Amino acid sequence: MDDNLFPTKIESKSKSVQELVMNNELEPPGNYFYEDGVNGVLDSSLPLLEMPIIDIGRLTSPSTSREEIEKLHSALISCGCFMSINHGITGVFLDQVRSVTAQFFALPMEEKLKYSRAADSTEGYGNDMILSEDQILDWTDRLYHIVSPEDKRQLQLWPEKPEIFREILQEYTTKLKVIVEVVLKAMARSLNLEENCFLDMYGEKRALMMARFNLFPPCPRPDRSLGQKPHADGSAITIVLQDKEVEGLQFLNDDQWLRVPVQLPHALLINVGDHIEVMSNGFFKSPVHRVVTNSERERTSVAVFCTPDPDNDIEPVDGVVSETRPRLYRKMQDYQSKYLQYYQKGRRPIESVKI
Numbered sequence: 001m002d003d004n005l006f007p008t009k010i011e012s013k014s015k016s017v018q019e020l021v022m023n024n025e026l027e028p029p030g031n032y033f034y035e036d037g038v039n040g041v042l043d044s045s046l047p048l049l050e051m052p053i054i055d056i057g058r059l060t061s062p063s064t065s066r067e068e069i070e071k072l073h074s075a076l077i078s079c080g081c082f083m084s085i086n087h088g089i090t091g092v093f094l095d096q097v098r099s100v101t102a103q104f105f106a107l108p109m110e111e112k113l114k115y116s117r118a119a120d121s122t123e124g125y126g127n128d129m130i131l132s133e134d135q136i137l138d139w140t141d142r143l144y145h146i147v148s149p150e151d152k153r154q155l156q157l158w159p160e161k162p163e164i165f166r167e168i169l170q171e172y173t174t175k176l177k178v179i180v181e182v183v184l185k186a187m188a189r190s191l192n193l194e195e196n197c198f199l200d201m202y203g204e205k206r207a208l209m210m211a212r213f214n215l216f217p218p219c220p221r222p223d224r225s226l227g228q229k230p231h232a233d234g235s236a237i238t239i240v241l242q243d244k245e246v247e248g249l250q251f252l253n254d255d256q257w258l259r260v261p262v263q264l265p266h267a268l269l270i271n272v273g274d275h276i277e278v279m280s281n282g283f284f285k286s287p288v289h290r291v292v293t294n295s296e297r298e299r300t301s302v303a304v305f306c307t308p309d310p311d312n313d314i315e316p317v318d319g320v321v322s323e324t325r326p327r328l329y330r331k332m333q334d335y336q337s338k339y340l341q342y343y344q345k346g347r348r349p350i351e352s353v354k355i
Contacts, residue, residue: 021217049258057086073190080287081271091266103162105215124157139225143213147173197317203309210305219293227291234339235273235305246299252288274350278329281316310334
Protein backbone atom coordinates (compact mmCIF):
# COMPACT_ATOMS: atom_id res chain seq x y z
CA MET A 1 0.00 0.00 0.00
CA ASP A 2 1.17 3.52 -0.75
CA ASP A 3 1.53 5.36 2.56
CA ASN A 4 1.70 8.69 0.72
CA LEU A 5 -1.91 8.46 -0.43
CA PHE A 6 -3.20 9.68 2.92
CA PRO A 7 -2.21 12.24 5.53
CA THR A 8 -0.61 10.85 8.67
CA LYS A 9 -1.81 13.69 10.92
CA ILE A 10 -4.93 12.96 12.91
CA GLU A 11 -7.13 16.01 13.49
CA SER A 12 -9.28 16.80 16.51
CA LYS A 13 -12.46 14.96 17.46
CA SER A 14 -15.90 16.22 16.47
CA LYS A 15 -18.95 16.74 18.68
CA SER A 16 -21.06 13.63 19.26
CA VAL A 17 -24.10 13.15 17.05
CA GLN A 18 -26.26 12.82 20.18
CA GLU A 19 -25.21 16.34 21.16
CA LEU A 20 -26.14 17.63 17.70
CA VAL A 21 -29.57 16.04 18.04
CA MET A 22 -30.07 17.55 21.48
CA ASN A 23 -29.37 20.97 19.97
CA ASN A 24 -32.38 20.42 17.65
CA GLU A 25 -30.39 21.12 14.50
CA LEU A 26 -32.75 21.41 11.51
CA GLU A 27 -30.01 20.20 9.20
CA PRO A 28 -26.82 18.24 9.86
CA PRO A 29 -23.65 20.34 9.94
CA GLY A 30 -21.89 20.59 6.60
CA ASN A 31 -19.35 17.89 7.38
CA TYR A 32 -22.18 15.32 7.63
CA PHE A 33 -23.77 16.48 4.40
CA TYR A 34 -23.65 14.85 0.98
CA GLU A 35 -24.30 17.79 -1.35
CA ASP A 36 -25.61 15.54 -4.12
CA GLY A 37 -27.87 13.64 -1.76
CA VAL A 38 -27.79 9.97 -0.85
CA ASN A 39 -28.62 7.57 -3.64
CA GLY A 40 -31.42 5.25 -2.60
CA VAL A 41 -32.38 6.42 0.88
CA LEU A 42 -34.34 4.16 3.20
CA ASP A 43 -37.83 3.87 1.79
CA SER A 44 -40.32 1.19 0.82
CA SER A 45 -39.33 1.36 -2.85
CA LEU A 46 -35.97 -0.29 -2.20
CA PRO A 47 -36.28 -4.08 -2.39
CA LEU A 48 -35.39 -6.36 0.50
CA LEU A 49 -32.33 -8.56 0.21
CA GLU A 50 -33.37 -12.21 0.13
CA MET A 51 -30.99 -13.03 2.93
CA PRO A 52 -29.83 -16.68 3.02
CA ILE A 53 -30.39 -18.41 6.37
CA ILE A 54 -27.72 -20.82 7.64
CA ASP A 55 -28.23 -23.19 10.58
CA ILE A 56 -24.93 -23.21 12.49
CA GLY A 57 -25.87 -26.40 14.33
CA ARG A 58 -26.37 -28.23 11.04
CA LEU A 59 -22.89 -27.18 9.89
CA THR A 60 -21.37 -29.31 12.65
CA SER A 61 -23.70 -32.32 12.48
CA PRO A 62 -22.30 -35.27 10.46
CA SER A 63 -25.76 -36.07 9.07
CA THR A 64 -26.59 -32.55 7.86
CA SER A 65 -23.28 -30.71 7.42
CA ARG A 66 -22.79 -31.40 3.69
CA GLU A 67 -26.22 -30.04 2.76
CA GLU A 68 -25.78 -26.96 4.97
CA ILE A 69 -22.25 -26.34 3.68
CA GLU A 70 -23.61 -26.31 0.14
CA LYS A 71 -26.17 -23.69 1.25
CA LEU A 72 -23.35 -21.70 2.86
CA HIS A 73 -21.30 -21.84 -0.34
CA SER A 74 -24.26 -20.58 -2.37
CA ALA A 75 -24.88 -17.75 0.11
CA LEU A 76 -21.28 -16.58 0.08
CA ILE A 77 -21.00 -16.72 -3.71
CA SER A 78 -24.29 -14.87 -4.25
CA CYS A 79 -24.10 -12.06 -1.70
CA GLY A 80 -21.23 -12.60 0.74
CA CYS A 81 -23.48 -12.63 3.80
CA PHE A 82 -26.11 -14.68 5.60
CA MET A 83 -28.31 -14.82 8.68
CA SER A 84 -27.16 -17.46 11.17
CA ILE A 85 -29.64 -19.30 13.36
CA ASN A 86 -29.26 -22.14 15.90
CA HIS A 87 -25.91 -20.55 16.77
CA GLY A 88 -25.90 -21.48 20.46
CA ILE A 89 -26.65 -18.04 21.91
CA THR A 90 -30.07 -17.61 23.48
CA GLY A 91 -32.46 -14.88 22.47
CA VAL A 92 -32.61 -13.77 26.10
CA PHE A 93 -28.87 -13.18 26.16
CA LEU A 94 -28.86 -11.34 22.81
CA ASP A 95 -31.55 -9.05 24.19
CA GLN A 96 -29.24 -8.39 27.16
CA VAL A 97 -26.51 -7.33 24.73
CA ARG A 98 -28.98 -4.95 23.11
CA SER A 99 -30.11 -3.70 26.51
CA VAL A 100 -26.63 -2.78 27.80
CA THR A 101 -25.94 -1.06 24.46
CA ALA A 102 -29.05 1.12 24.79
CA GLN A 103 -28.36 1.76 28.48
CA PHE A 104 -24.83 2.97 27.79
CA PHE A 105 -25.88 5.43 25.09
CA ALA A 106 -28.70 6.69 27.37
CA LEU A 107 -26.22 7.65 30.11
CA PRO A 108 -25.59 11.36 30.75
CA MET A 109 -22.99 12.78 28.39
CA GLU A 110 -20.52 13.45 31.20
CA GLU A 111 -20.58 9.75 32.11
CA LYS A 112 -20.02 8.61 28.51
CA LEU A 113 -17.20 11.09 28.07
CA LYS A 114 -15.22 9.26 30.76
CA TYR A 115 -14.59 6.62 28.10
CA SER A 116 -13.77 8.96 25.21
CA ARG A 117 -11.30 7.78 22.63
CA ALA A 118 -8.05 9.69 22.21
CA ALA A 119 -7.82 11.90 19.13
CA ASP A 120 -5.38 9.47 17.50
CA SER A 121 -7.22 6.27 18.42
CA THR A 122 -10.42 4.47 17.48
CA GLU A 123 -10.83 2.74 20.83
CA GLY A 124 -13.37 4.13 23.29
CA TYR A 125 -16.44 6.35 22.94
CA GLY A 126 -16.85 8.90 20.18
CA ASN A 127 -17.34 9.16 16.44
CA ASP A 128 -15.24 9.50 13.30
CA MET A 129 -11.61 10.44 13.32
CA ILE A 130 -11.19 13.60 11.23
CA LEU A 131 -8.40 12.85 8.77
CA SER A 132 -9.03 15.58 6.19
CA GLU A 133 -10.91 18.86 5.85
CA ASP A 134 -13.21 17.52 3.13
CA GLN A 135 -14.11 14.32 4.99
CA ILE A 136 -17.84 13.55 5.25
CA LEU A 137 -18.64 12.20 8.71
CA ASP A 138 -20.97 9.35 9.58
CA TRP A 139 -24.20 10.12 11.47
CA THR A 140 -23.36 7.79 14.33
CA ASP A 141 -21.77 7.59 17.77
CA ARG A 142 -19.82 4.48 18.70
CA LEU A 143 -18.20 2.63 21.55
CA TYR A 144 -15.29 0.58 20.23
CA HIS A 145 -13.18 -2.00 22.08
CA ILE A 146 -10.50 -4.54 21.31
CA VAL A 147 -11.72 -7.61 23.19
CA SER A 148 -9.03 -10.13 22.31
CA PRO A 149 -6.23 -10.90 22.68
CA GLU A 150 -6.78 -9.96 26.32
CA ASP A 151 -3.40 -8.22 26.61
CA LYS A 152 -4.60 -5.69 23.99
CA ARG A 153 -7.59 -4.58 26.06
CA GLN A 154 -7.77 -1.01 27.34
CA LEU A 155 -10.00 -1.70 30.32
CA GLN A 156 -9.97 1.94 31.42
CA LEU A 157 -12.19 2.59 28.38
CA TRP A 158 -14.65 -0.22 29.16
CA PRO A 159 -17.77 1.29 30.76
CA GLU A 160 -18.49 0.59 34.41
CA LYS A 161 -22.12 1.57 33.80
CA PRO A 162 -24.32 -0.28 33.25
CA GLU A 163 -22.71 -2.48 35.88
CA ILE A 164 -23.03 -5.70 33.86
CA PHE A 165 -21.61 -4.19 30.65
CA ARG A 166 -18.13 -5.70 30.97
CA GLU A 167 -19.48 -9.09 31.97
CA ILE A 168 -21.90 -9.15 29.04
CA LEU A 169 -19.22 -8.11 26.54
CA GLN A 170 -16.84 -10.79 27.82
CA GLU A 171 -19.48 -13.51 27.67
CA TYR A 172 -20.79 -12.45 24.27
CA THR A 173 -17.43 -12.45 22.54
CA THR A 174 -16.47 -15.76 24.16
CA LYS A 175 -19.60 -17.30 22.64
CA LEU A 176 -18.86 -15.71 19.26
CA LYS A 177 -15.40 -17.34 19.12
CA VAL A 178 -17.11 -20.72 18.89
CA ILE A 179 -19.17 -19.50 15.92
CA VAL A 180 -16.09 -18.06 14.20
CA GLU A 181 -14.32 -21.43 14.33
CA VAL A 182 -17.34 -23.28 12.96
CA VAL A 183 -17.91 -20.79 10.14
CA LEU A 184 -14.26 -20.56 9.02
CA LYS A 185 -13.99 -24.35 8.90
CA ALA A 186 -17.26 -24.62 6.97
CA MET A 187 -16.12 -21.95 4.51
CA ALA A 188 -12.98 -23.95 3.77
CA ARG A 189 -14.90 -27.20 3.36
CA SER A 190 -17.34 -25.48 0.99
CA LEU A 191 -14.40 -24.93 -1.36
CA ASN A 192 -13.21 -28.53 -0.88
CA LEU A 193 -10.19 -27.33 1.06
CA GLU A 194 -8.61 -28.71 4.23
CA GLU A 195 -10.99 -27.49 6.93
CA ASN A 196 -8.39 -25.69 9.08
CA CYS A 197 -6.67 -23.75 6.29
CA PHE A 198 -8.57 -20.48 6.85
CA LEU A 199 -8.50 -20.90 10.63
CA ASP A 200 -4.73 -21.50 10.69
CA MET A 201 -4.02 -18.37 8.64
CA TYR A 202 -6.49 -16.45 10.82
CA GLY A 203 -4.46 -17.45 13.89
CA GLU A 204 -6.92 -18.23 16.67
CA LYS A 205 -4.68 -17.45 19.65
CA ARG A 206 -3.67 -13.93 18.58
CA ALA A 207 -6.50 -13.04 16.22
CA LEU A 208 -8.11 -9.67 16.89
CA MET A 209 -11.73 -9.46 17.98
CA MET A 210 -13.04 -5.89 18.02
CA ALA A 211 -16.53 -4.95 19.22
CA ARG A 212 -18.26 -1.78 18.05
CA PHE A 213 -21.50 -0.64 19.68
CA ASN A 214 -23.32 1.74 17.33
CA LEU A 215 -25.96 4.38 17.97
CA PHE A 216 -27.66 5.99 14.97
CA PRO A 217 -29.81 8.87 16.31
CA PRO A 218 -32.75 10.22 14.26
CA CYS A 219 -31.41 12.42 11.47
CA PRO A 220 -33.25 15.55 10.27
CA ARG A 221 -32.04 14.99 6.70
CA PRO A 222 -31.84 11.26 5.94
CA ASP A 223 -31.68 12.14 2.25
CA ARG A 224 -28.36 13.92 2.80
CA SER A 225 -26.57 11.98 5.57
CA LEU A 226 -25.46 8.38 6.07
CA GLY A 227 -25.08 6.40 9.27
CA GLN A 228 -22.10 4.72 7.66
CA LYS A 229 -20.64 5.44 4.25
CA PRO A 230 -20.37 2.59 1.71
CA HIS A 231 -17.54 0.22 2.58
CA ALA A 232 -16.51 -3.40 2.84
CA ASP A 233 -15.10 -4.74 6.11
CA GLY A 234 -11.40 -5.25 6.75
CA SER A 235 -12.10 -8.34 8.87
CA ALA A 236 -12.06 -12.05 8.06
CA ILE A 237 -15.73 -12.17 9.03
CA THR A 238 -17.99 -9.68 10.81
CA ILE A 239 -20.84 -10.72 13.11
CA VAL A 240 -23.66 -8.18 13.53
CA LEU A 241 -26.48 -8.06 16.06
CA GLN A 242 -29.03 -5.78 14.43
CA ASP A 243 -31.69 -3.57 15.97
CA LYS A 244 -34.81 -5.65 16.62
CA GLU A 245 -37.20 -3.18 14.97
CA VAL A 246 -35.47 -0.44 12.96
CA GLU A 247 -33.94 -1.12 9.55
CA GLY A 248 -30.87 0.69 8.29
CA LEU A 249 -28.25 -1.73 6.98
CA GLN A 250 -28.12 -2.13 3.19
CA PHE A 251 -25.92 -4.26 0.92
CA LEU A 252 -24.91 -3.48 -2.65
CA ASN A 253 -25.76 -6.42 -4.88
CA ASP A 254 -25.51 -6.27 -8.68
CA ASP A 255 -25.21 -2.45 -8.49
CA GLN A 256 -28.45 -2.11 -6.51
CA TRP A 257 -28.84 -1.22 -2.84
CA LEU A 258 -30.97 -3.79 -0.99
CA ARG A 259 -32.46 -3.44 2.49
CA VAL A 260 -31.50 -6.00 5.14
CA PRO A 261 -34.61 -7.28 6.91
CA VAL A 262 -35.01 -7.33 10.70
CA GLN A 263 -37.64 -10.08 10.85
CA LEU A 264 -35.33 -12.54 12.66
CA PRO A 265 -34.50 -10.68 15.89
CA HIS A 266 -32.32 -13.43 17.34
CA ALA A 267 -30.38 -14.28 14.20
CA LEU A 268 -26.83 -13.01 13.81
CA LEU A 269 -25.85 -11.50 10.49
CA ILE A 270 -22.44 -12.71 9.28
CA ASN A 271 -20.62 -11.20 6.33
CA VAL A 272 -17.33 -11.89 4.59
CA GLY A 273 -14.49 -9.41 5.11
CA ASP A 274 -11.54 -8.53 2.90
CA HIS A 275 -9.24 -11.10 4.54
CA ILE A 276 -11.44 -14.02 3.49
CA GLU A 277 -11.71 -12.55 0.00
CA VAL A 278 -7.90 -12.72 -0.21
CA MET A 279 -7.60 -16.15 1.45
CA SER A 280 -10.21 -17.59 -0.92
CA ASN A 281 -8.53 -15.92 -3.93
CA GLY A 282 -11.74 -14.08 -4.69
CA PHE A 283 -14.14 -17.02 -4.61
CA PHE A 284 -15.85 -15.25 -1.71
CA LYS A 285 -16.17 -11.49 -2.15
CA SER A 286 -16.32 -8.98 0.70
CA PRO A 287 -19.67 -7.20 0.14
CA VAL A 288 -20.04 -3.42 0.06
CA HIS A 289 -22.62 -2.14 2.52
CA ARG A 290 -23.78 1.07 4.18
CA VAL A 291 -26.14 2.28 6.91
CA VAL A 292 -28.87 4.79 6.09
CA THR A 293 -30.56 7.08 8.59
CA ASN A 294 -34.17 7.96 9.31
CA SER A 295 -35.81 11.03 10.82
CA GLU A 296 -38.00 9.36 13.44
CA ARG A 297 -36.37 6.51 15.35
CA GLU A 298 -32.93 5.85 16.74
CA ARG A 299 -31.25 2.59 15.86
CA THR A 300 -28.57 0.53 17.59
CA SER A 301 -26.41 -2.37 16.49
CA VAL A 302 -23.38 -4.31 17.70
CA ALA A 303 -20.75 -5.36 15.17
CA VAL A 304 -17.88 -7.68 16.10
CA PHE A 305 -14.97 -7.72 13.66
CA CYS A 306 -12.99 -10.95 13.64
CA THR A 307 -9.61 -10.15 12.12
CA PRO A 308 -6.48 -12.27 11.65
CA ASP A 309 -3.44 -12.00 13.87
CA PRO A 310 -1.72 -8.84 12.51
CA ASP A 311 1.64 -10.66 12.51
CA ASN A 312 0.37 -13.33 10.12
CA ASP A 313 0.95 -13.16 6.39
CA ILE A 314 -2.39 -13.30 4.58
CA GLU A 315 -2.54 -14.64 1.04
CA PRO A 316 -4.58 -17.09 -1.06
CA VAL A 317 -4.43 -20.52 0.60
CA ASP A 318 -3.26 -23.69 -1.10
CA GLY A 319 -5.96 -25.11 -3.31
CA VAL A 320 -7.53 -21.90 -4.64
CA VAL A 321 -4.79 -21.02 -7.12
CA SER A 322 -4.44 -22.98 -10.35
CA GLU A 323 -3.57 -22.59 -14.02
CA THR A 324 -7.20 -21.80 -14.75
CA ARG A 325 -7.53 -19.45 -11.74
CA PRO A 326 -4.27 -17.56 -11.21
CA ARG A 327 -3.37 -15.81 -7.98
CA LEU A 328 -5.37 -12.56 -7.75
CA TYR A 329 -3.96 -11.00 -4.56
CA ARG A 330 -0.53 -10.22 -3.15
CA LYS A 331 0.61 -11.29 0.30
CA MET A 332 -0.37 -8.77 2.97
CA GLN A 333 0.21 -8.17 6.69
CA ASP A 334 -1.40 -5.88 9.28
CA TYR A 335 -3.99 -4.77 6.72
CA GLN A 336 -6.12 -3.29 9.49
CA SER A 337 -3.61 -0.52 10.20
CA LYS A 338 -4.29 1.07 6.79
CA TYR A 339 -8.01 0.33 6.63
CA LEU A 340 -9.37 3.47 8.34
CA GLN A 341 -7.60 5.93 6.05
CA TYR A 342 -9.05 4.22 2.99
CA TYR A 343 -12.51 4.01 4.56
CA GLN A 344 -12.72 7.72 5.31
CA LYS A 345 -11.72 8.49 1.72
CA GLY A 346 -14.47 6.21 0.39
CA ARG A 347 -11.89 3.88 -1.12
CA ARG A 348 -11.44 0.11 -0.81
CA PRO A 349 -8.01 -0.89 0.54
CA ILE A 350 -8.31 -4.32 -1.05
CA GLU A 351 -7.71 -2.70 -4.43
CA SER A 352 -4.13 -2.05 -3.31
CA VAL A 353 -3.37 -5.76 -2.87
CA LYS A 354 -4.93 -7.00 -6.12
CA ILE A 355 -2.50 -8.24 -8.76
